[in-house]
Amino acid sequence: MSTPNSSASSAETYDIPERDVPPEEQPTSHGKFSFSEDWLATVAGLSILVLALLGLVPDIGEWF
Amino acid sequence: MSQTEQTETQNTGEETPQTDDAVVAPQNEATPATTAIGVVLIVGLATLVFWLTSNIPSWAEGTFLEAVARPIEFPVYAIIIGFTFNALLHALGVHGKLAAAFRTELYIKTGLVLLGATVNINVIIAAALPSILQALILITTVFLFTWWFAGLFGLEKQLRALLASALSICGVSAAVAAAGAVQARKEQLAYVAGLVIVFAVPMIFLLPWLVDVFNLDPAVAGAWIGGNIDTTAAVTAAGTIAGPEVLEYATIVKLTQNALIGIVAIALSLYFTLKIAPQEQAAASAAAGGSGEVQKVARPGAAEVWRRFPKFVLGFLVASVLVSTLLYFWPEGTAIGDQVSSGVSAASSLQTLFFTLAFVSIGLEFKAGALKEAGWKPILVFFAGTVMNLIVGLAVALLLFGVVFAGWLS
Numbered sequence: 512m513s514t515p516n517s518s519a520s521s522a523e524t525y526d527i528p529e530r531d532v533p534p535e536e537q538p539t540s541h542g543k544f545s546f547s548e549d550w551l552a553t554v555a556g557l558s559i560l561v562l563a564l565l566g567l568v569p570d571i572g573e574w575f
Numbered sequence: 576m577s578q579t580e581q582t583e584t585q586n587t588g589e590e591t592p593q594t595d596d597a598v599v600a601p602q603n604e605a606t607p608a609t610t611a612i613g614v615v616l617i618v619g620l621a622t623l624v625f626w627l628t629s630n631i632p633s634w635a636e637g638t639f640l641e642a643v644a645r646p647i648e649f650p651v652y653a654i655i656i657g658f659t660f661n662a663l664l665h666a667l668g669v670h671g672k673l674a675a676a677f678r679t680e681l682y683i684k685t686g687l688v689l690l691g692a693t694v695n696i697n698v699i700i701a702a703a704l705p706s707i708l709q710a711l712i713l714i715t716t717v718f719l720f721t722w723w724f725a726g727l728f729g730l731e732k733q734l735r736a737l738l739a740s741a742l743s744i745c746g747v748s749a750a751v752a753a754a755g756a757v758q759a760r761k762e763q764l765a766y767v768a769g770l771v772i773v774f775a776v777p778m779i780f781l782l783p784w785l786v787d788v789f790n791l792d793p794a795v796a797g798a799w800i801g802g803n804i805d806t807t808a809a810v811t812a813a814g815t816i817a818g819p820e821v822l823e824y825a826t827i828v829k830l831t832q833n834a835l836i837g838i839v840a841i842a843l844s845l846y847f848t849l850k851i852a853p854q855e856q857a858a859a860s861a862a863a864g865g866s867g868e869v870q871k872v873a874r875p876g877a878a879e880v881w882r883r884f885p886k887f888v889l890g891f892l893v894a895s896v897l898v899s900t901l902l903y904f905w906p907e908g909t910a911i912g913d914q915v916s917s918g919v920s921a922a923s924s925l926q927t928l929f930f931t932l933a934f935v936s937i938g939l940e941f942k943a944g945a946l947k948e949a950g951w952k953p954i955l956v957f958f959a960g961t962v963m964n965l966i967v968g969l970a971v972a973l974l975l976f977g978v979v980f981a982g983w984l985s
Binding site: 548549550551552553554555556557559560563564565566568569570571572573574 | 625678680681683684685686687688689691692755885886887889890893894897898901914915917918919920921922923924925927928
C-alpha cells in the first residue's frame with residue numbers, strides 16, 4: 512500500500528494505482544460485460560450481415 | 576503491506592494468490608476439444624429454445640394457456656434451459672471444461688449489430704414527426720423517472736440503467752444494448768429480461784380493454800400501445816386484439832422507439848464513462864487504500880472515452896445505415912430490394928439466434944446470489960415505471976395523435 516513518503520522510493524513502492532488492470536478488460540470479471548469483445552462482435556456481425564444480404568446465409572427462421 | 580507482500584503483488588500483477596488457481600485449473604481447464612463440445616451443446620440448447628418458442632403457442636391452442644403462451648418469448652425458455660443445464664453440468668463436474676464456449680458477451684454484441692439491420696431509417700422518416708416526437712418525449716420522461724425512482728431504493732447504477740432502458744425504449748433489446756454500454760452484470764440482464772416479459776403479458780389484455788373503456792381513436796390507441804408495451808410480440812398481440820388499424824399505428828410507433836436504441840446506448844456509455852466510472856474508480860481506490868481518503872481521478876480524456884465507447888453500437892448504426900441506404904435506392908418490389916429484404920429477414924433470424932445463445936449462456940453461468948442481492952426492489956421499480964409509462968404515454972398519444980397531428984398518418 513502507499514507509503515507516506517513515497518516520492519523517494521516511487522520506483523519500488525506501489526502506491527494505490529490510479530488504474531488497476533481494468534476489470535472491464537476481463538470479460539468474466541464479476542460476471543460483468545466488458546469492452547474486450549466489442550470489435551470482434553462488430554466485425555462478426557457486419558460480416559454475417561453482408562453474407563446475408565448477398566444471399567449466402569439461409570433464413571433459419573423458416574426452419575422452425 | 577510489507578515490502579515482501581508488495582514485491583509479490585508486483586511480480587504476480589494480481590492480488591489473489593496463484594496457488595488457488597493452480598489447484599483448481601488442471602481439473603477444470605478447458606481445452607479446444609471441450610470448448611468445441613461446449614459450442615455444440617450451446618447451439619443444441621438454442622435450437623431447443625427455437626423449437627419450444629415455435630411450438631408451445633400451437634400446443635397451447637384451445638387451452639387456458641393459449642393467450643399467455645404466445646407472448647412468452649425466447650429469453651424465458653433460454654434462461655430456464657440454461658439454468659437447468661447449469662445445475663446438470665455442475666453436478667457432472669464438467670461445467671468448467673465447457674465454460675469457454677459460454678461467450679455471453681460476444682453473442683449478445685454480435686446480435687446487437689445484426690439488430691441494426693432491422694432498423695430501416697426510411698420507415699422512421701416516413702412515419703415522421705408524431706412518432707418521433709412521442710418516442711423522444713416518452714423515452715426521456717420514462718427513462719429519467721425510472722432512473723430516479725430506482726435511485727431512491729439504492730439500486731446499483733448499472734441495474735438502474737437496464738430497468739430505465741427496458742421500460743422506456745423497447746424491452747429486452749434495449750436492456751441488452753444498455754448492459755453492454757454500462758457493463759452491467761449478466762444476472763442483472765437476466766432479471767430485467769424476465770421482468771419485461773412478465774409485465775408484458777398482462778398488458779396485452781389490459782391496454783386493449785382500456786382502449787375500449789376510454790373509447791380511444793385507433794391512432795391514439797395504436798400510439799399508446801406501441802409506446803407502452805415492451806416486447807414486439809406483445810405489441811402485436813395487443814394490437815391484434817384492438818383492431819388492424821390500431822396494430823398498424825402501434826407497429827410504426829414501436830419501430831420508431833426501437834430505432835433509438837443506438838442513441839440511448841451511446842448516451843449511456845458517455846454518461847457512465849465521464850461521470851460514473853471515475854466516481855467508482857475513486858471510491859474503489861479509497862477502499863483499497865484503507866485510508867478513507869478519496870483518490871481524485873482525472874476526468875477521462877478523449878482517448879479514454881473512445882476506449883470505453885461500446886464499439887458494437889457503431890456496428891448497429893453501420894448495419895442500419897447500410898440496409899436503409901440499399902432499400903432507399905432499391906425499394907422492395909425491385910430485384911435488389913427483394914434480395915435485401917430477404918437478407919434482412921435472414922439477419923433478423925440470426926440476431927434472434929445470437930440473443931438466444933446469449934441468454935442460454937447467462938442461464939449456464941447464472942449465480943442466484945446476484946439476484947438475491949438485488950431482491951424485490953427492481954420489481955417495484957419496474958411496476959412504478961410501467962404506471963408512469965401508461966399515464967405519460969396516454970397523455971402524449973392523445974396530444975400528438977389525437978390533437979396536434981390528427982389524421983397525419985391516414
